[in-house]
Amino acid sequence: MDAEKYVYGLLEDARIAGQNLASMDDAGRNILLVRMAAKLEADAQEIVKANALDVDAARAKMTKSELDRLALSPERIKAIASDILAVAKLPDPLKGEESWAVPSGLRIRKVRVPFGVIGVIYENRPNVTIDIASLCLKSGNACLLRGSASALNSNRALIKAISPVLEAAGLKGAVSFVDTPDRKAVDVMMKARGRLDLLIPRGGAGLIAHTIENSRVPVIETGTGNCHVFVDESADLEMAKRIVINAKTQRPSVCNAEEKLLVHRNVANAFIPMMAKALREKGVEIRGCSETLKLVPDAVPAKEGDWPKEYLDLIIAIKVVSGVDEAIAHINKYNSKHTEAIITENRRNAELFTRNVDAAAVMVNASTRFTDGGQFGFGAEVGISTQKLHARGPMGVRELTTYKYIVEGNGQVRG
């Protein structure tokens, strides 16, 4: 197969569908979503059957929890359909405009518009396919989806189920799907500047680094989280303990989980041994700086390579610092610009920390786990951006839009 010809063909259909989508209104797009949800439930049996092929093929290669994430059941399809309906209920992300007049007599309107065609490259879980499709449709965008080879049968069945709904509305290709495991197709997507308006990689660090390295299409980097909690000397230590346990252990494999703990020297004696004990009760491995090792002698000595690392596992590294300034400097040196937290009762230190820490989200007296589209009130998220261009932190449907200027005159020319 000629990967370039194939992907460009998909992108051409997507471009036309995107133009049609952009001229629909929010009510029209919501009707599509409602029909898609119904169609998925109606086709649940076929989807589950196709998914079983993927699960069977993966049995030898995947862990039990990976297999669980791959598997679809009628209940899971019902849940996916219900997520689509939740997206349909979100406010119109294309609503709202600013307008002003300028001395030349021109009237300028800044209006929100969809990007056009959004490419998403993602891994494993097939429910992501429908999540992204519905967020893109809600925001008036066509999308080109590239899931993992291990979910190919499942994804194909999901797309097959929703496509008739789109085609009946004259939107063939609005949700385009790269139906081949050929990796060349990904390379073509990354080079398709001018045909693809935005590319979002969702997945492991390797996928994201590869996309940044190779893409000529504008990229939004998502989802790497080397998140810190700094316990200040004025912290309520019981609160700090509760937050660290939650941030580290509630779901250690996600990007907003805590990876590092910084502790003010003046409370190190009081806090670190108690904290280490509580973490170990939850099965967490402790790594520590030299001062931490004095307080927790059987901890693993932390190496330089630990500080920039995202473990995504039941491991934490603890460092004693001299105060808020050292905490900020350490974080800005090693963090991935995702989420950082301070536990403090000192207003001034909270302000210093929130102002000077460079991250998408900075928490005061709350768990890092709250950086999430749902928790922020966005209803759903496409991913969590860790770059600064365009969108930062949880990206909802609003962040899948851009704008254009419409300028109206009555014959103005420039002098």
Added chain:
Amino acid sequence: MDAEKYVYGLLEDARIAGQNLASMDDAGRNILLVRMAAKLEADAQEIVKANALDVDAARAKMTKSELDRLALSPERIKAIASDILAVAKLPDPLKGEESWAVPSGLRIRKVRVPFGVIGVIYENRPNVTIDIASLCLKSGNACLLRGSASALNSNRALIKAISPVLEAAGLKGAVSFVDTPDRKAVDVMMKARGRLDLLIPRGGAGLIAHTIENSRVPVIETGTGNCHVFVDESADLEMAKRIVINAKTQRPSVCNAEEKLLVHRNVANAFIPMMAKALREKGVEIRGCSETLKLVPDAVPAKEGDWPKEYLDLIIAIKVVSGVDEAIAHINKYNSKHTEAIITENRRNAELFTRNVDAAAVMVNASTRFTDGGQFGFGAEVGISTQKLHARGPMGVRELTTYKYIVEGNGQVRG
């Protein structure tokens, strides 16, 4: 010289200066700008002397108009200083925040912040050095500037003049300058993801394509304009003529100049011969589609390669179309997403055109030349973005900012 070590050193200073800048308020940044303006005027003689070295060296290689753009005089330095003062008077681009509470009891604030360190690669004119420096400082950003080798002495003298003002404020490196013609320095800038938050290429199509091809730092593409004017059948043809003459000839070398003219078939006879005559009186070469050639027999036949081309010269290509739909389709196929205009008295066609044409700015009954930060009321511009990520069209100081979330709680953990 080790280019990587050199550029990384500059970026490290810039990063620290950027953190200090970000904690200053608007009044503090404005004082810096006022002092920079005064210092430039005070050092005018030395700057002009350094500039003369560049002008002398370029005499053999440059056209008269290129030499004119390179040359600095005391009057020009006065004008540059006055531009800095105008930037100081702009509203604070970091003002304004949204805040809301969520059911978990957290209070979320979305606050505007600088990017941090912005890299700009640009060509020729030394006044751009100070333009960009003042826009970056106003928006709280440090910058790393890489001008053209042909302006190296001028740029060095400009930076030497303003640096003491920054150093006295504890902002060494806030305006960093790559003081070497070694092209490897540009490669290092493009690979400096994590050290450089944003990269803006300003210059010719070659520079911009090279940056997009090679940069791992997020890029904003600027300044390619294959701009069209579509004359609808209901157009006021006198107005159309006035606008086309202005858009094409007032300053043909800039990105918002018109390159293509599309004419509704029903007014082709009445409009094209008269328009061609007026354009030729201004020295414009006419290229045309086959129907245009029947009306202007001595025009140059337009080739397929003409339609996507940005001439930046006194050349125009004219095409007869069947109506607004064909005009939109042609534009969306060939344009560079910069500025497109329709001349019409038909409300519905104006709406179709503004909604469906994919460009940063869409004009109704006005010259394409109005897509400009000053004309839009932004006071100044860093460039005109032709991509959709982050900023579109004229980028003022506001577009040099991003945001972060500050989340305040009282011990919340996720359930």
